[in-house]
Amino acid sequence: MVQYIQVTDDENEEPIEIPSEEDGTLLLSTLAGQFPNACGLKYRNQSGGFRGIRLSDGRLHPPDNTWKACVYLVVYPKDAKQKEEDEEEDESQKLKKAEKKCSDLIVLGLPWKSTEDDLRNYFSKFGELLLVQVKRDQKTNQSKGYGFIRFGNYEDQIKCMNVRHNIDGRWCDVTIPNSNEGAHKLISRKVFIARCTEDITADDLKNYFCQFGEVVDVFIPKPFRSFAFVTFSDPDVAHSLCGEDHIVKGVSVHVSYAAPKGTDRFGEKKAQQNGQVVQKGAAGAYTQLVNHHTNWQPHKNNHQYPKPIPFPPNMPPHEMNAVSFNLFNSAMMAAAQAMLQGQAGNWAHMAPPPPQVAPPPQAGVPVSVPDTSQAAPVHVSYAPPQSSSAWGWGHHTTEPQPGSYAGWTQSNRQQQGWS
DNA sequence: GTTGAGCGTT
Numbered sequence A: 001m002v003q004y005i006q007v008t009d010d011e012n013e014e015p016i017e018i019p020s021e022e023d024g025t026l027l028l029s030t031l032a033g034q035f036p037n038a039c040g041l042k043y044r045n046q047s048g049g050f051r052g053i054r055l056s057d058g059r060l061h062p063p064d065n066t067w068k069a070c071v072y073l074v075v076y077p078k079d080a081k082q083k084e085e086d087e088e089e090d091e092s093q094k095l096k097k098a099e100k101k102c103s104d105l106i107v108l109g110l111p112w113k114s115t116e117d118d119l120r121n122y123f124s125k126f127g128e129l130l131l132v133q134v135k136r137d138q139k140t141n142q143s144k145g146y147g148f149i150r151f152g153n154y155e156d157q158i159k160c161m162n163v164r165h166n167i168d169g170r171w172c173d174v175t176i177p178n179s180n181e182g183a184h185k186l187i188s189r190k191v192f193i194a195r196c197t198e199d200i201t202a203d204d205l206k207n208y209f210c211q212f213g214e215v216v217d218v219f220i221p222k223p224f225r226s227f228a229f230v231t232f233s234d235p236d237v238a239h240s241l242c243g244e245d246h247i248v249k250g251v252s253v254h255v256s257y258a259a260p261k262g263t264d265r266f267g268e269k270k271a272q273q274n275g276q277v278v279q280k281g282a283a284g285a286y287t288q289l290v291n292h293h294t295n296w297q298p299h300k301n302n303h304q305y306p307k308p309i310p311f312p313p314n315m316p317p318h319e320m321n322a323v324s325f326n327l328f329n330s331a332m333m334a335a336a337q338a339m340l341q342g343q344a345g346n347w348a349h350m351a352p353p354p355p356q357v358a359p360p361p362q363a364g365v366p367v368s369v370p371d372t373s374q375a376a377p378v379h380v381s382y383a384p385p386q387s388s389s390a391w392g393w394g395h396h397t398t399e400p401q402p403g404s405y406a407g408w409t410q411s412n413r414q415q416q417g418w419s
Numbered sequence B: 001g002t003t004g005a006g007c008g009t010t
Helices: A028-034 A080-099 A116-123 A154-161 A183-187 A202-209 A235-241 A281-294 A317-326 A330-340 A410-415
Strands: A004-008 A016-019 A040-044 A050-052 A054-056 A059-061 A072-075 A105-108 A129-136 A143-151 A165-167 A170-175 A190-194 A215-220 A227-232 A245-248 A251-257
Touching: A016 A028, A028 A059, A105 A154, A116 A129, A116 A143, A116 A165, A143 A154, A154 A170, A190 A235, A202 A215, A202 A227, A202 A245, A227 A235
Parallel strands: A004 A072
Antiparallel strands: A004 A016, A040 A050, A040 A072, A054 A059, A105 A143, A105 A170, A129 A143, A165 A170, A190 A227, A190 A251, A215 A227, A245 A251
């Protein structure tokens, strides 16, 4: 029997009624008679989402064999551009979703004796664990000294990654495993603040940037180097500010990405060779310096580092990442080259970059790097930026998360004004 | 019974 179906192409307009055929189907041509170029119908289901109407041989079929009393919306073909935009939107939505998803975390530096039970006992204080593994040698069943965990809740994961962990007397690192490509986006919550002046304090930065979201850390290198880092709890907030200029205490500062782990200073993923990251020239030398500095558990087989390498005092690894990738200035270049030639000088005597005179190169703008390609490939391993905020260098305004700061001495804390 | 910058036989 013929049914009249309420149809509109604008939810704010009054619908018009168009007739179905005797068999209950609605001819697309009938629909197009009222709505030229229409190619289909959709309606809202109970949960508020759209549901499409089946179209076959030019006939629209009623859902569940009857046209409901609801208003059906006309669907028009998308033009190519609109479609493209929608797809882009989908991609960014997907990305956003991915950023909030838990991933497996690798736990490095476990005591040989640690078991799954030990890990579960330790990490369950951060939240529900969906996975706990200690990797073992198949033959001997000996622990390989690392394992994997996974939380059920993203916030718990973030909390866990934000602190250092002492398990049975060993400092362990929890981070996104290398095998999990792209997951570093999960933790890019830190931005690089360029063009700071010396009178801008960590509190100034915190007070200013907290209007955009929760600020969990501010780091200002000492001695003054005209830049700072601000870490938000929400990576979306960090992303949203990147590329912008902001006025803090009357000073225009520039916000950009703090170079994430595993990328070069242009944000590109590094080339790998034999499983090792390869960099040439002074950049590599400087990165080696980063590597050395970040080995906070002394390495017995020190053959990678034939000579002691000095490092700038008061410079945490996460800063050095950004410095090596964003701020490759001549003084550092000279130091890196000197290091290559075994003439490493004293970093403490290095002049900081002249503020306001030679601003750091912007992301994406190539910086000339002298050819020192005779430099041996180095294995680059970064300190995870998320735990570096808890390290003892520089000025942090926020108290690190509780739970695992056995490495902190009382005097550390007092120096930081935190006790 | 040793070791420590190590990234996952699912």
